[in-house]
Amino acid sequence: MKFKNLFNPRNIFILIGIGIALAIPLIFNTSQYVMLLMTTVLLYAILASAWNIIGGMAGQLDLAAAAYLGLGAFTTGTLLIRWNITPWVGMFLGGLVATALAMLIGFPLFGFKVKELWYALSSSALVVVMQSLFMMWNEVGGPTEKYLPTGTSPWYSLRFNNYLPYYYIMLVILVVVLLVNHWIRYSKLGYSLLALGEDEDAVEVLGVNSQSSKLKALAIYAFICGVVGGIFASIYGYIHPAFFDTSMSMEITILGIVGGMGFIYGPAMAAIVMVSFREFLRASLGSQLAGLYLAVYAIILILVALYQPRGIAALVELGMKKAKTYFVELTRGRRADIKSN
Amino acid sequence: MDVEPILKVTNLTKNFGNLVAVNRASFKVNRGEIVGLIGPNGAGKTTLFNAISGLYRPEEGTIFFKGMNITNWLPHRICRLGMSRTFQVTRAFTHMTVEDTVRVGAYNRFNENNVQDKVEQVIKVCDLVDIRKRVCEDLGLASLRKVELARALATEPEMLLLDEAGAGLNATELAAFMDLIKKLNQESQITFCVVEHVMQMVMGLCQQIVVLDSGEIIASGTPNQISNNVRVIEAYLGKRAVHARNQ
Ligand SMILES: Nc1ncnc2c1ncn2[C@@H]1O[C@H](COP(=O)(O)OP(=O)(O)O)[C@@H](O)[C@H]1O
Ligand SMILES: [Mg+2]
Numbered sequence: 001m002k003f004k005n006l007f008n009p010r011n012i013f014i015l016i017g018i019g020i021a022l023a024i025p026l027i028f029n030t031s032q033y034v035m036l037l038m039t040t041v042l043l044y045a046i047l048a049s050a051w052n053i054i055g056g057m058a059g060q061l062d063l064a065a066a067a068y069l070g071l072g073a074f075t076t077g078t079l080l081i082r083w084n085i086t087p088w089v090g091m092f093l094g095g096l097v098a099t100a101l102a103m104l105i106g107f108p109l110f111g112f113k114v115k116e117l118w119y120a121l122s123s124s125a126l127v128v129v130m131q132s133l134f135m136m137w138n139e140v141g142g143p144t145e146k147y148l149p150t151g152t153s154p155w156y157s158l159r160f161n162n163y164l165p166y167y168y169i170m171l172v173i174l175v176v177v178l179l180v181n182h183w184i185r186y187s188k189l190g191y192s193l194l195a196l197g198e199d200e201d202a203v204e205v206l207g208v209n210s211q212s213s214k215l216k217a218l219a220i221y222a223f224i225c226g227v228v229g230g231i232f233a234s235i236y237g238y239i240h241p242a243f244f245d246t247s248m249s250m251e252i253t254i255l256g257i258v259g260g261m262g263f264i265y266g267p268a269m270a271a272i273v274m275v276s277f278r279e280f281l282r283a284s285l286g287s288q289l290a291g292l293y294l295a296v297y298a299i300i301l302i303l304v305a306l307y308q309p310r311g312i313a314a315l316v317e318l319g320m321k322k323a324k325t326y327f328v329e330l331t332r333g334r335r336a337d338i339k340s341n
Numbered sequence: 342m343d344v345e346p347i348l349k350v351t352n353l354t355k356n357f358g359n360l361v362a363v364n365r366a367s368f369k370v371n372r373g374e375i376v377g378l379i380g381p382n383g384a385g386k387t388t389l390f391n392a393i394s395g396l397y398r399p400e401e402g403t404i405f406f407k408g409m410n411i412t413n414w415l416p417h418r419i420c421r422l423g424m425s426r427t428f429q430v431t432r433a434f435t436h437m438t439v440e441d442t443v444r445v446g447a448y449n450r451f452n453e454n455n456v457q458d459k460v461e462q463v464i465k466v467c468d469l470v471d472i473r474k475r476v477c478e479d480l481g482l483a484s485l486r487k488v489e490l491a492r493a494l495a496t497e498p499e500m501l502l503l504d505e506a507g508a509g510l511n512a513t514e515l516a517a518f519m520d521l522i523k524k525l526n527q528e529s530q531i532t533f534c535v536v537e538h539v540m541q542m543v544m545g546l547c548q549q550i551v552v553l554d555s556g557e558i559i560a561s562g563t564p565n566q567i568s569n570n571v572r573v574i575e576a577y578l579g580k581r582a583v584h585a586r587n588q
Contacts, residue, residue, distance in 0.1 A: 188453070
């Protein structure tokens, strides 16, 4: 791993953020509702950060996050229900199953250079297809929920009666996913992905195998979604084909774009702001206007597209650059003062 | 003894629907040469480059590079074998910095431990030190042309195809560009095939010239032979020019 770029000043803010996230449940007497909300925010932050690899870096407008998440959930859930296999193992197998599906569709799609709108449509169809399949497959899915047994040990079956452990598990995964993002971004794969996201022909004549680079990005993304799907099933305590949720896929893509394509911390930042906001809307408006948040998302997306196509992370970068020059000038000014005295 | 040419194209044909963009083209490039590919607009020069570098699949014909049959190879494999190129309409990685752009190419032969050395070397050779941290979308055409050359150079090619790399440059920039190509040819032994419109540049730079017109190779030879070739003058200036010359 290349940690050279890891210790730059902006990452201090990320460290502080992680510190705060660690401390919140310990300092405040947070209700179960707030814990679930914060866990959900982390879930979206993880998924949006994973999306950043295929969407932000490789520039593929992927809309299949929920397909991989759902598959991870069903794998983990089914293994626990049928064979009492712990979700700690199940979620990684879920990640592998999700990766296998991703390779199955990624190989032909990238082979034929299906891109942009066409890739978005194909990947989005995957979510719908998976939902229909699992709705019909009664042994594993079907129209009624299949509940995960609590078993004897909550740590074995990953079934807790409060959200605190899930919250910390999600936080650990988020940190790992951000590190993975960082590692990819500053490796050969990251440079290749960023470049092929801009011009595929140009990158190929520089010796980059664009198909295999995109497949690697897709595999990592799908694996993360699958693993998180396993925890998702544990949190909700059941599995159901509704987990293959098209609007969730859409939301993750929007978070990735709004956060800043290719910026490591952008999508997570967007998730924290926008998912909290969404939940606030839901809490204050109740069940009236249930889909309102998507409309708000759409408006934010349009604003970003119009004024800052590189996302809010680009805006933050700009702000930091300005602050830095200001700071440098300030210190120079002071030094000049000292000399003149 | 006759040495084997580094690039040997035989009977290459590329169609777009009914349009025959390149028609049974055959030519050779010897190792160490700078070969000029000239011809009027729409002659098929870019199409020929696209077919050689693997971006297009030719309908017919074979391409041998370094003795290997690379016909229908994918572009990245051809690059790994030692051929890279630039584009007529610059295709920069708009949001990447100059340095990162060069790094993409440098990873072709280098790994995490030594890629930076190659990046530094190429940035120096191509005179990009001052703009290395700039983002490509902020650069002018002259800089973009240099960046495209630099990233191709970073792949450590044995042969480079330059598609109108001098187009849009002013006289000073063009002269500097020519000097750089000459230097790379002499010091790094890179073989070049260049498409160029500025005749002075082609005549001064190239040992061999290939002329393409309506997809067909109508002449090839030394700059001197080409400038006296009737078919070439016809293709460029029309039949009346040939009449005028003969009277
Ligand atoms: N992708 C394409 N699709 C259809 N026709 C093309 C395409 N690229 C080039 N052509 C046609 O092929 C011919 C040769 O074009 P090109 O190779 O670009 O010529 P040159 O580079 O010599 O100016 C032209 O008639 C052009 O219109
Ligand atoms: Mg051309």
